[in-house]
Amino acid sequence: MMSQNSKKHTEACRFCWMCRHLCPVGLTTGREVNTPRAKALLLSMVDRGEKFDKDIAQAMYECVLCGSCTNDCVTGFDPTIFIREARTMAAVEDLLPKAVEEIITNISNTGNIYGVQKPKYTGTAAKAEVLLYIGEVAACKQPTLVTAIMSLLKKADIPFTVLEEEPASATFLGDLIGFVEEVRIQAKDCANAINTSGAKTVVVLDSYEATTMKQRYPEWNCTINADVVTATSFIAGLIEEGKLVPKKITGEVTYHDDSRLARDLDEHEPVRNIIKAMGLNLQEMFLNRRMAKCCGSELLKAYAPELAALTAEGRWEDVNRTTADTLVVVSPQVMNVMGAKVPSAKQIKDLYVLLDQAC
Amino acid sequence: MNIIVCIKLVPSVMNLTMDQEYVMQRDRVVQVINPADEAALEAALRLKGNGSVTVITMGKPSGDDELRSLLARGVDRAVLITDKAFAGADTYATARTLSVAVNSLGNNLEDFDLILCGRRAIDGETGQVPPELAILLKLPFVTNITKINFNQGKIVCSRRLEEGIEELELGTPAILSLCEYSYPLRLATILGLQKARRMQIITLSREMLGLKKEECGLKGSPTRVRRITGQPQGIRNVTIAKNIDEGIARLSELIAEVPL
Known part of the structure; x- marks a missing residue:
């Protein structure tokens, strides 16, 4: 049962095949079924009576x-x-891949994709105008990143709070089962928790979750009363205001624009401004900003680790084409996916960790 | 409560096109539920309690999918009134067909406590069908509703007026038409979607409703559209501020002119 809107999109292909040259999955597997065009054709066949198997x-x-x-x-x-x-x-048809089913079970049991108790973090105050929304990937897998951003906020003299029981933002569930009421309810719970905190600004660490809050929540009538900002733009603002003054570091780096910042939020310059403020020489990759090739995601890594390894490898190839020896990332998901297998001549650094060392 | 909700599928405004005669092109256009009707449906789903929600729509057989998506959101029964004879119906012919369909759904009108509609459709924008339906069914009617509660057998509702909000109380059965976005419609649940796969959509034709050909569609419509013309773009007498300060200064002057 697909909506008319979806059907229109499945029938829209002009067969120009450009998506075949852009899809990070199709590019690395080389399988026809991994192109967006093929997916549209499959669903078009389903609409014409083929079994959705x-x-x-x-x-x-x-x-x-x-x-x-x-x-x-x-x-x-x-x-x-x-x-x-x-x-x-x-x-609906009980055809979820087993690994996907397991992640959904993890989410329903623990609220996160890993099925673990989410570590707790504390801010500088129980109540503050700024709320740091950490997100499950950073909280569970990137504690160094969380420590770095908290340290930066303290150095900039920004009192901040974190939610004691941080609810899931509905980003991952929405990607796993589509935009259904179960997802909206999770989003609503998250919006309510943020509103109860009384914060005026929510600084969201993971750009995937910032996108959900900024773009999906209004569609789902889940109102966040505070301003939702990405951690990158907030930190770049602190540098601009002179609240953070980084020391100059020498070196040549390249930067991977994650898909959400690059395309959904159209936020390209704050990260580059932070890099510039540290005096680093930025070598752009061939595909950057809106055209950036995705390296995979933590969700893909959770249910299809081999595929995520391939997409990450595909992006490392782009890194290798630059003269930089260091890849700078800002997303906890990118750090996990790209950081899983770093080529011997390269290193990967988190921007907040670098900045924290420079301030 | 047992509630009937009348909904209309309208072309999505994202891809609306008209021909040279300014006639809306409905073929190959994505149909969506009219926003005000979505509000009526959500209000019904919240009010129904142990009762039921029946959705009625008049349109092409292709509306089946959209109705099924409503069953997945908690609607108990979906009725599609479809027949070539209904083509070209104006608001009166539409209201007459809907009234006959409402009467055919229960043994009598008392089987329903409430009929909810959107206050207007975004394609035709007449807002005439709900009041016409109320007259044909001889039921009390209130339009521009933004809030409904059911309390001790009475409907308590808020109606938006130009000067403010009016609180009204009325008995059942009644017809209310809701303002768009007053009740944002919920999404379908996975369980609801699974259930909806097995549910039947009731289809009613002209013959099943016992309507004569001259009572419905174009033949049954007293309205005749003689001509539709484009609205020429107006020239606004505006001054563009040179900078933000000038804009603020001018705005302050204008605010000062408003009598307190």
């Missing part, structure tokens, strides 16, 4: 929902719309 469902999960195909489609159509709906269909 396990293989088609599986194909819908071999996608990072990075939006690279959407960004460059000449007809302006959006494969992420029908892929999300097809994932809903997979859940």
Whole structure:
């Protein structure tokens, strides 16, 4: 049962094949089924009576929902719309891949994709105008990053709070089963928790979650009363205001624009300004800003680790084409995916950790 | 409460096109639920309690999918009134068809406590169907509703007026038409979608409703559209401020002119 909107998008392909050259999954696997165009054709066949089976469902999960195909489609159509709906269909028809089912179980048991007790962090005050929303990936997998950003806020003299029991933002559940009421309820709980804190600004560490809060929550009538800002733009603002003054570091780095900052939030310059403020020489990758090639995501890594390793490898190839020896990242998800297998001549550094050392 | 919700599928404003005669192109256009009707449906789902919500729409057979998506959101029964004879219906012919359909759904009108509609559709923008339906069904009617509660057998509702909000109380059965966005419609649940796969959509044709050909569609419509013309773009007498300070200064002057 797909919406008319989805059907329109599945029928929209002009067969120009440009998405084939952009899809980070298709590029690394070389499989036709991994192109956005193929996914549209599969669903078009389903609309014409073909059975929506396990293989088609599986194909819908071999996608990072990075939006690279959407960004460059000449007809302006959006494969992420029908892929999300097809994932809903997979859940409805009991055709979810086993690994996806396990993650959904983890989310329902613990609120996070890992199925673990989320570590607790404390801010500088129980109540403050600034709330730091850490997110599950940073909280569970990147404690160094959390420590660094908290240290930066303290150095800038910004009192901040964190939610004692930080609820899930609905980002991952929405990517797993599409935009259904279960996802909206999770989003609403998160918005309520943020509103109860009384904060005026929510600084969101993971750009994936910032995108959900800024773009999806209003669509789902989940109002956050505070301003939602990405951690990158907030920190760049602190440097601009002179509240953080980094020492100059020498070196040559390259930077990977993650899909959400690059395409959904159109936020390209704050990170570059932070890099510039530290005096680092930035070597841009061939595909940067809106055209950035996705390296995979933590969610993909959770249910299809081999695929995530391939997408990360694909992005490392782009890094290798630059003269920089260090890759700078700002997303906890990128750090986890790209950091899993770093080529011997390269290193990966988190921007907040670097900045914290420089301030 | 047992509630009927009348909904209309309208072309999505994101891809609306008209031909040279300014006639809306409905083919190959994505149809969505009219925003005000979404509010009526959400209000019904919140009010129903142990009762039921029945959705009625008049349109093409292709509306089946959209109705199924409503079953997945908690609607108990979906009725699609579809027949070539209904094509070209004006608001009166539409209201007449809907009134006959409402009467055919229960043994009598008392089977329903409430009929909810959107106050207007974004394609036609007449806002005439709900009051016409109320007259044909001989039921009390209130429009521009932003809030509804059911308390001790009475409907308590808020109606938006130009000067403010009016609180009204009325008995059942009644017809209310809701303002768009007053009740944002919930999404479908996975369980709801699974249930909706097995549910039947009730289809009603002209013959099933016992309507004569001259009572419905274009033949049954007293309205005749003689001509539709484009609205020429107006020329606004505006001055663009040179900078933000000038804009603020001018705005302050204008605010000062407003009598307190």
